[in-house]
Amino acid sequence: MKILVCITNVPDTTAKISFTDGDTKFNKTGVQYICGPYDDYALSRAVELKEQHGGTVTVLNVGEAESEQVIRKCLAIGADDAIRVNTEPTDSYFVAEQIAHIASQENYDLILMGRESIDFNSGVVHGLVGEMLGIPSLSPVMKLEIDGGVAKMTREIEGGKEDIEASLPLVLGCQEPIAEWKIPNMRGIMSARTKPLKVVEPVGVGLTITEKYALPAPKGAVKMIPAEEAEKLIDLLKNEAKVL
Amino acid sequence: MSVLVFAELDNGSIKKSSLEAIYYGSEVAKAKGTSTTVLAIGESNSDALAIAGKFGANKVLWASDARLNSASIQAYSSVLAEAVGATSAEFIILAKSSLGDAVSARVSAKLKASIVSNVVDLPDFSNGVTVKRSIYTGKAFATVALTADKKVIAIKKNAVNVVEGDGSASVENFAPALNDTDFAVKVTGTHKASGQVSLPEADLVVSAGRGLKGPENWGIVEDLATALGAATACSKPVSDLDWRPHHEHVGQTGIKVSPNLYIACGISGAIQHLAGVNSSKVIVVINKDPEAPFFKAADYGIVGDVFDVLPRLTKAIQASK
Numbered sequence: 001m002k003i004l005v006c007i008t009n010v011p012d013t014t015a016k017i018s019f020t021d022g023d024t025k026f027n028k029t030g031v032q033y034i035c036g037p038y039d040d041y042a043l044s045r046a047v048e049l050k051e052q053h054g055g056t057v058t059v060l061n062v063g064e065a066e067s068e069q070v071i072r073k074c075l076a077i078g079a080d081d082a083i084r085v086n087t088e089p090t091d092s093y094f095v096a097e098q099i100a101h102i103a104s105q106e107n108y109d110l111i112l113m114g115r116e117s118i119d120f121n122s123g124v125v126h127g128l129v130g131e132m133l134g135i136p137s138l139s140p141v142m143k144l145e146i147d148g149g150v151a152k153m154t155r156e157i158e159g160g161k162e163d164i165e166a167s168l169p170l171v172l173g174c175q176e177p178i179a180e181w182k183i184p185n186m187r188g189i190m191s192a193r194t195k196p197l198k199v200v201e202p203v204g205v206g207l208t209i210t211e212k213y214a215l216p217a218p219k220g221a222v223k224m225i226p227a228e229e230a231e232k233l234i235d236l237l238k239n240e241a242k243v244l
Numbered sequence: 245m246s247v248l249v250f251a252e253l254d255n256g257s258i259k260k261s262s263l264e265a266i267y268y269g270s271e272v273a274k275a276k277g278t279s280t281t282v283l284a285i286g287e288s289n290s291d292a293l294a295i296a297g298k299f300g301a302n303k304v305l306w307a308s309d310a311r312l313n314s315a316s317i318q319a320y321s322s323v324l325a326e327a328v329g330a331t332s333a334e335f336i337i338l339a340k341s342s343l344g345d346a347v348s349a350r351v352s353a354k355l356k357a358s359i360v361s362n363v364v365d366l367p368d369f370s371n372g373v374t375v376k377r378s379i380y381t382g383k384a385f386a387t388v389a390l391t392a393d394k395k396v397i398a399i400k401k402n403a404v405n406v407v408e409g410d411g412s413a414s415v416e417n418f419a420p421a422l423n424d425t426d427f428a429v430k431v432t433g434t435h436k437a438s439g440q441v442s443l444p445e446a447d448l449v450v451s452a453g454r455g456l457k458g459p460e461n462w463g464i465v466e467d468l469a470t471a472l473g474a475a476t477a478c479s480k481p482v483s484d485l486d487w488r489p490h491h492e493h494v495g496q497t498g499i500k501v502s503p504n505l506y507i508a509c510g511i512s513g514a515i516q517h518l519a520g521v522n523s524s525k526v527i528v529v530i531n532k533d534p535e536a537p538f539f540k541a542a543d544y545g546i547v548g549d550v551f552d553v554l555p556r557l558t559k560a561i562q563a564s565k
Contacts, residue, residue, distance in 0.1 A: 013496050013497075014516070017380045017383045019384075038497070093353075093356075093359060118380075118381060119379065119380055121379065121500070122359075122362065123345040124345055126349070127347075127349025127353070128349045130349075130350065131321065131350040131353035136318060136428055137317065156491055157434075157436070158342060158444055158445075158491070159440065159443070160434065160436035160489075161436075162433065162435070163433035164429055165430045165432055207357070207358040207359070207390070207391055207392040208360055208388050208389060209388065209389045209391060210386050210388050212387040213385065213386050213387075214384065215385075216382075216384070216385070219540075219541060219543075222539050222540070222544065222545045223545070224539075224547070225546050227546055227549070230546050230548060230553045230557060231556060231557070231559075234560045234564055236544060237526070237544070238564070241525075241543065243447075243504040243525060244472070244505070
């Protein structure tokens with residue numbers, strides 16, 4: 001089985017978000033970058049499937065050279081090789097074009113990625129890639145088993161979940177609890193240094209342009225209500241905040 | 245050129261989030277001097293769909309082919325793309341949801357359309373078309389220009405203040421060409437909690453964390469939610485411990501909500517939790533620890549024991565009705 005896992009190089013979930021250059025650029029100073037948490041689940045499941053069924057796991061990142069630290073970590077976790085498309089991932093459509101272009105050169109049985117990136121949270125790249133390749137796309141997938149050429153999955157829906165079956169190949173957006181997160185061991189870290197990491201140049205153009213960033217307006221002071229007068233809250237929510 | 249809104253149905257009725265998308269679409273149409281068409285797919289009836297008129301729609305296209313009764317992402321995408329062709333729509337508007345994300349992505353690829361998700365305000369037409377969207381899980385915003393001819397805009401809840409009018413919309417049957425390959429994915433079972441307020445759709449949310457001490461204590465949370473007509477939610481540790489189902493988990497790696505009111509009970513307010521709720525209009529925090537970081541993000545706070553405060557709030561709401 002050939003699996004392609006697409007990963008994002010994103011600021012840590014606890015990172016303080018700020019902008020520079022007249023609010024036109026993300027301020028990377030002091031920010032720790034990680035592999036997207038949902039992408040980590042996708043990679044972990046891919047490595048588990050490889051252990052069960054044999055095959056290869058290729059990691060794909062659309063990003064600049066600074067992504068390579070995170071890519072090496074993915075190789076240490078168990079991917080066999082990696083491809084980096086050397087460009088800034090500025091637009092969902094543009095990122096999907098890169099993935100579809102790479103995927104169309106090989107016959108992957110599964111293209112896995114996180115349900116969404118945690119920087120732009122659009123959750124549309126899997127769908128875009130599926131349509132560009134003419135194959136089904138599903139997200140968020142929380143359980144994935146492969147039986148012959150068929151994938152048996154559980155997908156979260158609003159207020160519950162549904163069981164799904166579909167033939168490979170598929171594009172899937174993943175989320176917990178599809179797999180246990182894997183932590184690289186020393187042997188993995190050593191072998192990751194020599195695993196192939198190919199750098200290719202991008203194709204196509206994006207269809208949106210991010211012009212400016214802004215932070216939310218600071219929150220006003222919290223209004224405290226003494227616990228013994230808790231009932232007053234209802235009156236305040238009705239008549240002051242007007243949300244009831 | 246016109247505006248097309250993709251409306252999701254729930255038991256035959258247009259979902260609340262989709263009514264908001266219809267209103268958003270009609271405001272775009274007003275600004276561009278054009279009309280708003282709604283596409284509804286699946287089982288419904290003309291009266292239920294005509295409601296769209298009150299939210300500014302001129303016409304509803306209804307694709308009622310029985311094969312579309314269960315939501316097939318690929319089939320729905322094909323139907324929406326065909327409706328875009330039939331209406332010469334420039335703008336395709338929808339509410340962000342799990343189905344909405346999937347369908348809008350595939351339609352955008354079919355049409356080579358600009359796609360922007362998590363949009364929080366009406367577009368600005370002063371220089372091309374730009375929208376304001378939420379990024380970094382609600383920790384920041386970006387202004388984004390849509391440069392392609394066709395533009396797909398997925399809105400976040402409360403992106404626009406809906407004003408219900410007395411307009412009416414005509415309902416027309418829409419019979420798209422359906423392809424067998426669009427039904428390749430089989431749904432073999434559905435597990436859905438019934439009779440509860442849907443969390444992503446809810447205006448009011450009561451959420452609880454480890455401060456509740458165990459799943460057996462959730463009754464006081466559910467009582468408050470029932471009294472308010474609110475949805476229930478929980479923090480990540482609570483869902484990790486299996487005290488509550490995963491689809492109630494709100495936060496960075498769970499559901500992101502933007503209700504009018506979010507009441508957090510016994511949740512300390514880790515940055516990852518705040519990321520999922522910080523677009524809420526009003527946040528109430530109830531926690532016995534006065535140092536809980538959540539109080540800094542709150543509009544109203546009560547330092548107190550949830551086991552004492554929640555039942556009293558429930559009583560106060562029941563008494564005020």
